[in-house]
Each structure stands twice: as C-alpha cells, then as structure tokens.
Amino acid sequence: MAMTDERKFLHDVAGPIATSLFIAEILDENLSAKLAPTEDDLLLVKQILESLGKVKTMLSERRDILIAKGDGQ
C-alpha cells in the first residue's frame, strides 16, 4: 500500500473506531451504574473495550511510524 493510500486508510478507519470506542465506554459506565447488571453483560462490554483498545493502539503505532517517516501528523 502506498504511503498516501495508507494515510487515507488510517484516516477513514479512525472515525468508526472513535465512535465505537466512545459509545462502548458510555455503555460500560451505564451498565456499571445499574443496580443489577449481569456479569455476562459487563464482561461482554469489557471485551468490546479491550478489543477496540487494541485496535486503537495498533492505529496509533502505525500513525507514529508514518509521522516518523515524514508523512503528516
């Protein structure tokens, strides 16, 4: 993948990940605040957050590499 194509890809994928992560965090807070959330529900949301966190880290690392190569910020 050419660097500029990758830059566009990272830009395009960052939006939906940001949205998913943002909503999942709110969901996690809402569930935790409920009197009787099921353990399964809490676990599922934690797993979503964990997975999205991994994607976020991968994206950040790739972004840093491209910046170090001098392709934007």
Place this chain on the structure above:
Amino acid sequence: MRLPKDTKILIVDDEPALRKAMIFDFKRKGFQVYEASNGRQAYDIVFREKVDIVLSDVRMPDGDGVELLERIKGNETASSVVMFITGFADLTWAEAYNKGAEAIFSKPFDRKALMAKVMSFLVDSEERWKMRGENIPDTPLIELDASGEGQVVQFALGSGGIFLVCSKDLPAIDQIVHFRVRLSTAGERIEGLGIVRWIRKAASGEISGCGIEFDQLEDHCRASVIKKIALDKPIAFIPMRN
C-alpha cells in the same frame, strides 16, 4: 468557576453516530449542547448562540474545520475556544495551533481526556495552572537562558503554552516536561510543568523547538504570565519562525 449549565458547547462532526454520542455525554455533564454536521452550519450557530466551546472535526463536506476556525478567529467579536478532533494527517498539530486551535485530539481519542480538557476551560487560568505539588518522576528539564542582551529570541508565549527552542534532543509528543526560561539576570523566569504537544525538527529556514501546553506554572511567574497573555492575546501555541 463557570458551571457546565452556563456553558454552551457546539459539537461539529459529519459522522452522526459520534456526534450523537458526544452530545449525550456532554448533556449528561450538564452542558448546553448544540450540534452541526459541517463548518458552515457551525459558524452560524457560533454567532447566533454565542457558543463558548467548539469541538470540531477537521475534514467535513460543506465547510471544513480549518475554515471554521479561521472564520471564528478572524472575527473579533467571537471568543469561542476551538478544539479539533481529527482523523489522521488532516493538518499538522503545529499548523492547527498556529491557526488558533486550543487543543487537538486524534481519532480515536481518549474520551476522558477530552472531557477533562473541556472542563479545564471552565476554570480561570490562575486556578487551572496552579501548582499541585505532585511528584512526577523522570520529568526532563528544558531550560533556556533568554536573559542576555541582544540575544536571539528563544521562546514565544502563547495563550495556553509556550514555544521553546530546543538545541539538544527534542522531547517526545505528549511527554510531560519541566520547563524553565530565564528572562533576566535578576532571576525573573517562567517555570512550570507542561505537556509537549508538538515538535518541530530543524528544516531549511527554521529552528528546532517544541510547543508545550501549560499544565502548572510556578507561583512566582503565574500572575505575570497570565497578565501578559491577557494583554498580548496570542494564539494558543506559537510555531515561531526565524
């Protein structure tokens, strides 16, 4: 301190799901929240509603965030704080700060950090930059002596931070640093803790340096720095040119 219920915040993003989620989050904190899906729509709301804080995406159809920022900063009657929430490589952070952005978050961003940043604008500078007495280990010191007569200027003060020339190793973005700028031989100095928000490596016609967002300012300089910012009304962080 201003309360969220007295603060108007505008969320600008062409992605409806993210916009709605952010609206939900800020409403829950008590803010008066407005929304727009592009820069042009946002500009009308900023002036009609006298919005205090704008959180804007950068790349959007029908009026992008950069154009919105330029129009707001170009209008003397507008006093909105503008923060960018941007995808990758829309513009460099130095460019965004140079245009007057107060903060920039890369998607996917840290939701709590964004909320903390917004909340920080509800308190006045004296309170926001007060020393908190934390022990932050391994904080590198960036030190400048700008006290000599006729010396080349090595720093520039911005509304939220400072640009410092770095002749040695540049710090990393997001690194917490201790900075100290000696202003006179009598001992006057600007000193505190800050977060490196952008760096500039020396290129043709430029000097290396970094833009540091103030986190805490020492008691001896805080009032004078705030006074100077109020008088000069500089942009947030100044990418100083030779």
